Amino acid sequence: MLGNRRPTIEPKATENIDEMIATIGQLIDRGVAYESDGDVYFSVRSFESYGKLSRHDLDDLRTGDRVEPGAQKHDTLDFALWKAAKPGEPAWESPWGSGRPGWHIECSVMAAKYLGDDFDIHGGGTDLIFPHHENEIAQSEAATGKRFAKYWMHNGMLNLSGEKMSKSTGHFITLLESLEKWDPMAVRLFYLRTHYRKPLEFSRAALDDAESSLGRLRAFRRRTSGTAGSVADVGVLDAFRAHMDDDLDVAGALSVIFEAVRAANAKLDAGDDADDLVAAVNEALAVLGLDIDDAVADDVDVSDLAAELGLSVSSVDGLVAARDTARADRDFALADAIREGLSALNITIEDTADGARWHRD
RNA sequence: GGCGACGUGGCCGAGUGGCUAGGCAAGGGUCUGCAAAACCCUGUACGCGGGUUCGAAUCCCGCCGUCGCCUCCA
Known part of the structure; x- marks a missing residue:
């Protein structure tokens, strides 16, 4: 995982x-x-x-x-x-x-x-x-x-609420438990963002923080998933490599990634091409083993929600499409009802210039 | 007691003599029907006390705190 x-x-x-x-x-x-x-x-x-x-x-x-x-x-x-x-x-x-x-x-x-x-x-x-x-x-x-x-x-040692994790005192949380509570990739990011030589404090807040941070990367991947492979930005990759070569400064290398993400988002907002930055980010994330692709499974049962709304669709995509239609008709009451209903099923909708996009939280 | 590592903004965390990473959270703004996502702006930090220097979070000295080790345990 x-x-x-x-x-x-x-x-x-x-x-x-x-x-x-x-x-x-x-x-x-x-x-x-x-x-x-x-x-x-x-x-x-x-x-x-x-x-x-x-x-x-x-x-x-x-x-x-x-x-x-x-x-x-x-x-x-x-x-x-x-x-x-x-x-x-x-x-x-x-x-x-x-x-x-x-x-x-x-x-x-x-x-x-x-x-x-x-x-x-x-x-x-x-x-x-x-x-x-x-x-x-x-x-x-x-x-x-x-x-x-x-x-x-x-x-460095891994601490839990200020004390060294210790099996003999029962003062520890297993890796498996942490993987049940948090996105596995968030757990990976948590370990990755502190230099290996430093002591690390394991806390709920720190893991939540890492998960939020990961969300930024996932949102970026969602936004750029259609980007065709192209030549990666050399400046970004060089900076990334320089940090990795410096006693495995992964935290510093991560900052390069986040900076590239912001630059790429800004370019995309402006309607410009950011393929080289996207490619560099993807390559760097692959090196760190951060797999941020969303699970594609569209196995959410939306029949109850659809029936409740009087819609004859059977999939998330169908509901999202119905919402697009409602919005075009300026029927915002229905559009919002669909969005809220999906939100209750842990599905978030993002509207873009190319139409609505959705993902599971 | 000895040896070692660590102590950075609200929180997490890089850096390590001058050019003030990054993330999360917060506030303000742009965009949006409203949101979400995104972008822009705001917050000037380096445990404490001395010293060196034109200039120190960064070097030196002394403290304090946390953690580790000082076992024929693995």
């Missing part, structure tokens, strides 16, 4: 245990990891640039503040690559005995397997910068000797 594409690959940790064991073995061979009583730990201080991503200084970290450090560690900063099995837990056989992989190793191993030792972009929430991403870098780069990810893109 949101128009998101599926990932090409959705690897599972449990299907990559062998690769993880191999990588852990490699780290031990290189002397940056050690086995201790069935566990295997990564020696953080052996990795020179540790803390670079999260800008942490090792000596500032107050480890063990909240949890007693495990006795098997040589250094409290060290993190687990492999944990000895505990009774009742799923476990796999390894050179260090039965156990399970540590949290971070799965990401390093699967990323390397499917993307290569050195890839372009690694994403994730800001809450994962430390320690997870920091540890991924350490173990990956120590194992391969190559730079892990070229760019890190961390998205």
